[in-house]
Amino acid sequence: MAANVLFVIIPGHWKLVRAKEAGREPDPAPGLEGKRRSIHNTYLTLPVLIAMIAVHFPTAYAHAHGWAVIVALMVVGAWVRHYFNLRHEGRTVWWIPATAALAVVVIAILVRPSTTAAPAASGTVTFTRVQTIVATRCAECHSMHPTNPAFSSPPAGVVFDTPEEIAARKDAIEEQAVRLKAMPLGNITHMTEAERSELAAWFDQGAPTK
Numbered sequence: 001m002a003a004n005v006l007f008v009i010i011p012g013h014w015k016l017v018r019a020k021e022a023g024r025e026p027d028p029a030p031g032l033e034g035k036r037r038s039i040h041n042t043y044l045t046l047p048v049l050i051a052m053i054a055v056h057f058p059t060a061y062a063h064a065h066g067w068a069v070i071v072a073l074m075v076v077g078a079w080v081r082h083y084f085n086l087r088h089e090g091r092t093v094w095w096i097p098a099t100a101a102l103a104v105v106v107i108a109i110l111v112r113p114s115t116t117a118a119p120a121a122s123g124t125v126t127f128t129r130v131q132t133i134v135a136t137r138c139a140e141c142h143s144m145h146p147t148n149p150a151f152s153s154p155p156a157g158v159v160f161d162t163p164e165e166i167a168a169r170k171d172a173i174e175e176q177a178v179r180l181k182a183m184p185l186g187n188i189t190h191m192t193e194a195e196r197s198e199l200a201a202w203f204d205q206g207a208p209t210k
């Protein structure tokens, strides 16, 4: 995108300006080539937008085949742009947005989070044990002072610094770490299945916080 602007579109503008300054009739070729490259660039706008906001959709990027998800979404983005480019030429091809919408639904179904929750471990799991798990696997991000360099404040305002904060969010912990397994983010802290099972057992035991 940048190369098209830097090496073709802007130099084309300069040729036009210089021709006008010298009182010559400008050559239309650089302008037409610039327009062609601009249209090429429009195919990248929606894919770039998708990449920019993708960080808010862990279901997509934390997927085992996250690269394939982003490539598929980028193809759909370019396809939608093709619809607008044709429309600007006066042709409205409705089946393009229709197939794009269908493709998004298919992608969403393919990447839907697993509904198989971690099975509960056997034996009693104490709140002290839960605090240890959360401290090692979650608190590097979910803290008032995150030690993970990617965060300067607790993501989503979720903080697990004290036993009270962990107790207050026990349902959210169960949802994110046992059922959806969306957390830890990208499992960057290497939470094990056994630990998820321990959390599950703690919930089955009524999630005691004493």
Ligand code: HEC
Pocket (backbone or CB within 6 Å): 055, 056, 057, 058, 134, 137, 138, 139, 140, 141, 142, 148, 155, 156, 158, 169, 172, 173, 176, 177, 183, 184, 185, 188, 189, 191
């Ligand atoms: C690498 C950093 C990181 C780690 C480690 C991490 N999280 Fe998160 N967590 C995030 C980010 C980022 C968000 C916000 C996601 C978003 O905006 O979609 C988040 C959001 C959440 C939310 C709010 C979800 C919502 O939809 O409101 C909960 C609850 C949560 N995390 C729990 C946990 C638990 C429990 C653990 C440990 C098992 C954990 N997180 C580990 C980064 C992390």
